[in-house]
Amino acid sequence: MFANGDEIFKISRLTLAWLTIIFTIVWMVCWGVGIGLPMLLSQQLGDQANLANEILRAVTPVIAILVFIPINAMFMVLIERRALALWTVRKGPNRVGPDGNLQTAADAVKLLLKEDITPTGADAAMHTFAPILFFAPSIIGAVPLLAAVTNDHPLFHILNLPTGIFYVLAAGALPVVALVMAGWASNNKYSLVGGLRSAAQAISYEIPLVLSLVTVCLMAGTLDLVKIAQQQAGGILNWNLLGGGALVGLNQALGGGGAKALEAAYPMGPVSYICAGLLVCSLIISFWLYLTGACAEINRIPFDLPEAESELVSGYNTEYSGMKFAIFFLAEFTNLFVVASVTTVMFLGGGDNPIPPYILDKIPGIPQMVAAIRDSFFCQTLHIINPETLFATLWVIAKVYGLVIFAILIRATLPRFRIDQLMAFGWKRLIPLSLIVFIIVVFAREFVNIHG
Amino acid sequence: MGQDLLPPLLSAPGVETWAFYILTTLSICLAIAVLADRVVIRSGFILIGVFGTISGIFLLLSAQFLALAQIMIYAVGITLMVVIALMLTNPRLEREQAVVYYDESLPPLAKIFASCKRNLSLWVSVLSFVTLYSALIGENHWPLSDQAVSPDAVKVLGEALVTNYSIPFEFSSVLLLAALMGAVMLAKGESKNRDDDNVAIVDEAKKQENNLALQR
Numbered sequence: 001m002f003a004n005g006d007e008i009f010k011i012s013r014l015t016l017a018w019l020t021i022i023f024t025i026v027w028m029v030c031w032g033v034g035i036g037l038p039m040l041l042s043q044q045l046g047d048q049a050n051l052a053n054e055i056l057r058a059v060t061p062v063i064a065i066l067v068f069i070p071i072n073a074m075f076m077v078l079i080e081r082r083a084l085a086l087w088t089v090r091k092g093p094n095r096v097g098p099d100g101n102l103q104t105a106a107d108a109v110k111l112l113l114k115e116d117i118t119p120t121g122a123d124a125a126m127h128t129f130a131p132i133l134f135f136a137p138s139i140i141g142a143v144p145l146l147a148a149v150t151n152d153h154p155l156f157h158i159l160n161l162p163t164g165i166f167y168v169l170a171a172g173a174l175p176v177v178a179l180v181m182a183g184w185a186s187n188n189k190y191s192l193v194g195g196l197r198s199a200a201q202a203i204s205y206e207i208p209l210v211l212s213l214v215t216v217c218l219m220a221g222t223l224d225l226v227k228i229a230q231q232q233a234g235g236i237l238n239w240n241l242l243g244g245g246a247l248v249g250l251n252q253a254l255g256g257g258g259a260k261a262l263e264a265a266y267p268m269g270p271v272s273y274i275c276a277g278l279l280v281c282s283l284i285i286s287f288w289l290y291l292t293g294a295c296a297e298i299n300r301i302p303f304d305l306p307e308a309e310s311e312l313v314s315g316y317n318t319e320y321s322g323m324k325f326a327i328f329f330l331a332e333f334t335n336l337f338v339v340a341s342v343t344t345v346m347f348l349g350g351g352d353n354p355i356p357p358y359i360l361d362k363i364p365g366i367p368q369m370v371a372a373i374r375d376s377f378f379c380q381t382l383h384i385i386n387p388e389t390l391f392a393t394l395w396v397i398a399k400v401y402g403l404v405i406f407a408i409l410i411r412a413t414l415p416r417f418r419i420d421q422l423m424a425f426g427w428k429r430l431i432p433l434s435l436i437v438f439i440i441v442v443f444a445r446e447f448v449n450i451h452g
Numbered sequence: 453m454g455q456d457l458l459p460p461l462l463s464a465p466g467v468e469t470w471a472f473y474i475l476t477t478l479s480i481c482l483a484i485a486v487l488a489d490r491v492v493i494r495s496g497f498i499l500i501g502v503f504g505t506i507s508g509i510f511l512l513l514s515a516q517f518l519a520l521a522q523i524m525i526y527a528v529g530i531t532l533m534v535v536i537a538l539m540l541t542n543p544r545l546e547r548e549q550a551v552v553y554y555d556e557s558l559p560p561l562a563k564i565f566a567s568c569k570r571n572l573s574l575w576v577s578v579l580s581f582v583t584l585y586s587a588l589i590g591e592n593h594w595p596l597s598d599q600a601v602s603p604d605a606v607k608v609l610g611e612a613l614v615t616n617y618s619i620p621f622e623f624s625s626v627l628l629l630a631a632l633m634g635a636v637m638l639a640k641g642e643s644k645n646r647d648d649d650n651v652a653i654v655d656e657a658k659k660q661e662n663n664l665a666l667q668r
Contacts, residue, residue: 126497163516163606170520173528180535181497196539199532223606 007086010099014082018075019397026068031384034060034155061146061156065139073333074104080408087412111329114322119187122319126185131320131327134178138334141171145338148225148345149400151392164225165213168342172297175331176202179299179306179316182328186319194315197419198306201296204426205303209293211434212286215441216346219244219283219450225345232349235356239349241287244441245450246279255358265449275447282437282444287347289434294343296426298335300407302414305422340403341396348399351392472512479505487573496535503527514601517609 034057041049078093078101085092093100118124144167147153147160161167176199183195219240220228232238237251249257249265266272296303307315317328344350353360361367370387378384417425482501489495503526510519558566568575602608613621 123491123494126494161516162603163520166517166520166524166606170524173524177497177500177528177532180532184493184535184539192539196536199536203529203532 004086004089011079011082011086014099014101015079015401018079019401022068022071022075023393023397025071026064027384029067030060030064030155033063035384057155058158061143061159064146064156065142069139069142069334070330072337073330074108076333076336076404077107077329078104079405080411083405083408084412087409108326111322111326116322116324117319119319121187123185123187126181127319128324130178130182130185131324131331132178133181134175135327135331135334137171137174138331138338141168142334142338142341144168144225145341145345148229148350149341149393149396150389151229151351152226153386153389160224160226163223165217165223165228165342165346168225168338169210169213172335172338173202173206175335182320183316186316188319190312190314191316191318194306194308194312194318198299198316201299201303201305201422201426204423205293205296205430208289208426208430208434209297211431211438212289212293213346215282215286215434215438216240216244218438218441219246219279219445229345229350229352233352235352235359236349236354237356239347239352239354240283241347241349242283243276243280244283246276246283246445246448249449250276251356255356267449268447272447275444278440278444279448282440283347285433285437287343289430289437290343290347292430294339295407295410296422298332298339300336301411302417303422304416305419308416310416336404336407337400340400340407343403344396344399351389351396353391353395468512472509475505475508475512479509487577492538493535496531496538499534500527500531503531515605517606 038049038053038056041053081103082092084090093103096102096106118127144159144161144164147156147158148164150156152160179198180195183191183193183198186192216228217223220231222228228240231245232240234248235251236242237247237254238245249261252261252265253259266276268275299306305315306312307317312318317325320328370391373379373385373390374387376385379387479502482498482505486495486498486502489498503522507519507522507527510516510522
């Protein structure tokens with residue numbers, strides 16, 4: 001059917017295999033530290049083990065993230081190179097291991113063994129500190145997302161902050177400082193220009209990014225990531241992407257509520273219907289605004305001016321080598337993953353199934369399958385599988401990696417902006433658009449009964 | 453909120469006090485480093501650390517929103533602006549000018565003025581410290597509320613901003629708007645002149661090119 005069907009098959013196979021490996025490893029580690037070890041300790045020591053168990057449970061999320069980030073970055077680099085090769089009709093990595101699938105492992109070993117060079121005249125302390133400051137916020141920012149993407153699993157419940165999304169945004173603002181620091185400390189004009197560009201770009205694009213998220217929070221009435229994710233449960237019509245809860249009434253009406261549910265959700269008749277339509281349009285625009293702003297924030301093509309190879313050698317990381325460069329590289333891919341998870345939680349319903357439950361329950365076999373999993377030995381005795389978390393997590397994984405692949409497709413498709421085009425696009429198009437959307441949402445939400 | 457797992461670890465006696473002492477020591481050391489560092493840009497980056505530790509103190513006071521706003525606005529936004537402004541005014545000269553010549557022949561009053569000028573940052577910090585200290589001593593006790601901190605602190609904050617404190621809030625927004633418009637006006641005036649110059653230069657070049665073509 002496709003001319004390159006073979007390649008597509010190879011990439012899908014690779015993705016499925018890698019994702020299975022990654023999440024099995026991460027979940028086994030989490031289970032071992034958070035559930036298995038405490039169970040063993042309490043059997044052996046009784047009540048004496050309580051404090052140790054609490055400490056173990058408290059460090060589980062951190063260990064989960066620290067295990068997850070390196071293997072995930074390895075996978076993402078590989079899939080990015082293969083997918084880019086597919087879309088630009090090239091071969092891609094094909095020498096190391098079967099089908100070139102060990103390429104990133106070889107790269108990682110190479111980067112670890114390389115000499116670490118500090119250029120002459122550079123500020124050594126800040127040259128070392130910049131990659132750390134770049135990498136740390138991406139871990140810190142990923143932490144509160146864990147509770148939201150696992151449907152509030154008891155192990156990760158500890159991470160649920162009342163100011164969740166604001167925390168993620170504050171953590172996401174820090175890497176810019178690190179880029180300016182890296183650019184300045186390198187004692188290289190290209191690096192300095194790269195750092196300054198990244199600062200200008202991040203300051204300009206943070207405004208539409210934050211305003212689009214504020215629109216969502218306004219509709220949800222909370223900053224809590226878990227609450228935002230759980231509000232959207234119940235099918236694609238409840239997702240924030242489609243009106244931020246403006247279509248909940250329609251969903252209830254379709255699910256058996258009938259005209260009464262419509263009446264309750266849209267009390268003003270035609271005015272309410274028009275406002276619901278406006279909300280749907282605004283939230284879809286917000287979604288694209290967020291994706292654009294996030295692309296600029298994490299310096300991906302078409303916004304990768306800070307490291308434009310054709311103009312600035314390699315921008316802020318020109319003078320970095322070995323381990324420090326590896327950390328920059330790792331953080332970039334982690335940031336992409338964090339941004340995709342935030343989009344999933346804020347706009348795409350978190351761990352929600354796109355098919356609403358009133359259709360899903362009619363499909364033969366699915367309720368029985370869920371019940372069978374719920375009653376199994378793994379679930380009841382060992383607590384390896386939590387049925388509420390399992391399906392949510394599978395959906396989150398599908399959505400997040402779908403967005404990642406979409407970002408790679410964008411990279412394969414669009415050319416790089418020029419700096420003046422970038423600034424004009426940000427200040428003259430995106431910021432006014434986000435303000436208009438915000439104002440529309442503020443007024444339109446008064447006429448619709450949101451979230452029941 | 454995660455409070456059901458953390459308390460046994462955090463409510464151990466003295467943990468909060470210890471955290472407060474560590475944070476304050478760190479922030480004072482970093483603040484001194486900001487003043488003492490000879491490279492202006494590096495002291496700008498150290499300032500981020502000072503703001504970070506202060507946001508840690510806010511966290512200890514269970515003001516989560518304020519702590520995050522501190523990081524987002526002060527530690528990143530404002531410091532970045534300061535650092536970039538410094539970079540654009542060529543800070544590497546600062547290191548070479550570090551040696552200050554001391555002139556013995558000045559009259560005594562002028563000497564005092566000169567020393568004040570040299571140690572300006574020291575005097576400003578001493579003055580502000582004395583002011584703050586006297587303010588703290590003068591009011592013997594700060595009013596302590598015995599209300600528990602609401603778990604939904606953001607909501608309380610938002611409601612206070614649009615009810616009790618709406619006028620200061622609006623005034624500060626008007627001030628920011630005025631600053632924004634002023635910046636736009638300044639930038640606009642400058643770029644217009646330059647564009648005119650450019651157009652004139654381009655016209656001139658085109659004319660010359662035409663002349664050359666005609667001559668051939």
